[in-house]
Amino acid sequence: MALEIEEQHVESLSSMGQKLCIKNFIWCKEEWPAINYNDFADGDDIPTISLQAILNGKKGQEYEKLCQAMVSAGEKWGFFKLVDHGVAWETIENFRRQLHELFDLPMEQKLKGARSATLPLGYCATNPDYGQNLPWAEILQLLQSPQQVVAFARKVFGDQHQPFSDAMIESMEALEKLGMTIFEMLAHGLGLSDDFFTKNFEEKEATMIRVNRYPPCPLPEKCLGLGSHTDPHTLTILLQDEVGGLQMLKDDNQWVGIRPVPNSFVINIGDTLEAWTNGRLKSVIHRALVNKEKNRLSVAYFLCPTTTAIIDCPPQLVDPNTNPKKYVPFTWGDFRKELIIQKRVLGKTALNRYLISP
Numbered sequence: 001m002a003l004e005i006e007e008q009h010v011e012s013l014s015s016m017g018q019k020l021c022i023k024n025f026i027w028c029k030e031e032w033p034a035i036n037y038n039d040f041a042d043g044d045d046i047p048t049i050s051l052q053a054i055l056n057g058k059k060g061q062e063y064e065k066l067c068q069a070m071v072s073a074g075e076k077w078g079f080f081k082l083v084d085h086g087v088a089w090e091t092i093e094n095f096r097r098q099l100h101e102l103f104d105l106p107m108e109q110k111l112k113g114a115r116s117a118t119l120p121l122g123y124c125a126t127n128p129d130y131g132q133n134l135p136w137a138e139i140l141q142l143l144q145s146p147q148q149v150v151a152f153a154r155k156v157f158g159d160q161h162q163p164f165s166d167a168m169i170e171s172m173e174a175l176e177k178l179g180m181t182i183f184e185m186l187a188h189g190l191g192l193s194d195d196f197f198t199k200n201f202e203e204k205e206a207t208m209i210r211v212n213r214y215p216p217c218p219l220p221e222k223c224l225g226l227g228s229h230t231d232p233h234t235l236t237i238l239l240q241d242e243v244g245g246l247q248m249l250k251d252d253n254q255w256v257g258i259r260p261v262p263n264s265f266v267i268n269i270g271d272t273l274e275a276w277t278n279g280r281l282k283s284v285i286h287r288a289l290v291n292k293e294k295n296r297l298s299v300a301y302f303l304c305p306t307t308t309a310i311i312d313c314p315p316q317l318v319d320p321n322t323n324p325k326k327y328v329p330f331t332w333g334d335f336r337k338e339l340i341i342q343k344r345v346l347g348k349t350a351l352n353r354y355l356i357s358p
């Protein structure tokens with residue numbers, strides 16, 4: 001019976017001419033999840049931060065408290081949930097609807113916007129770079145570039161591209177604005193000038209969005225939507241739907257599910273921000289599980305600095321005795337090149353090359 005399942009053709013993730021079976025997606029045993037996609041340990045969840053008190057733009061005592069709370073969450077968990085964040089929920093709902101419509105199209109039509117062999121931008125069914133341990137996911141990656149969004153949408157939808165293009169561009173703009181607010185708050189909470197990070201984000205097109213849609217999977221105990229990894233960028237704003245499946249690895253080496261909350265974002269620190277803050281803010285390993293019944297949609301918005309931005313931790317975050325400088329300065333462009341060559345990042349291997357004493 002088990003073998004029969006493994007021989008089943010995976011239509012939703014097989015590109016044209018490719019015939020993938022479930023067994024192609026089975027991960028090595030060490031990676032098999034021991035807890036389910038919908039297991040959430042109450043009390044052990046990441047902190048929730050509400051921006052309600054500062055939505056009117058006033059920066060009083062409440063602002064100080066929130067900045068501190070954000071930094072503490074970044075230090076202890078590397079993750080937090082953000083509610084009352086100021087992004088109109090209709091914008092997000094419409095975006096999600098458009099994304100589902102895209103993924104619901106016949107494979108043939110989606111492949112009109114397929115990524116090329118050299119640039120990981122566009123649509124792909126699972127990830128062809130991986131060879132083994134294939135992610136059980138359809139993926140769309142695009143840069144924050146209205147021209148690129150429209151070019152992609154035109155390939156897939158032709159003259160009917162406008163609703164998709166508009167929804168994608170509007171959401172990217174809202175996420176960018178939210179990202180800058182978070183960066184200002186983190187800088188403030190760390191005792192840096194408020195624009196310490198944001199002034200390095202002038203090149204909007206450096207930022208990337210990845211949409212993951214995980215189809216129902218007949219063998220969720222042996223497959224993964226996305227294997228354990230850290231995000232190499234600076235900060236991720238993640239939108240997950242109500243299904244659940246995102247898990248993070250706590251410092252006691254236990255996986256914990258991040259319970260979906262309506263109208264919220266999950267924010268996590270990436271490797272580059274960990275280096276930028278000399279290890280104060282933590283980039284934490286996480287993964288996405290799949291399930292037997294439901295499609296799951298998640299959108300990861302990876303904030304990336306300008307190509308020439310120099311990632312160098314400020315002196316305020318270095319103490320020669322207790323916390324010496326951990327990384328040599330590097331540019332985002334240099335690190336990004338490494339990431340493209342390396343293709344699959346396991347742990348923080350790409351960043352390790354900048355460690356002062358590995």
Ligand SMILES: O=C(O)CCC(=O)C(=O)O
Binds near residue numbers: 245286287
């Ligand atoms: O699907 C999720 O919840 C996680 C996605 C993620 O970690 C990523 O795209 O980097």
Ligand SMILES: [Fe+2]
Binds near residue numbers: 229230231286300
């Ligand atoms: Fe991630």
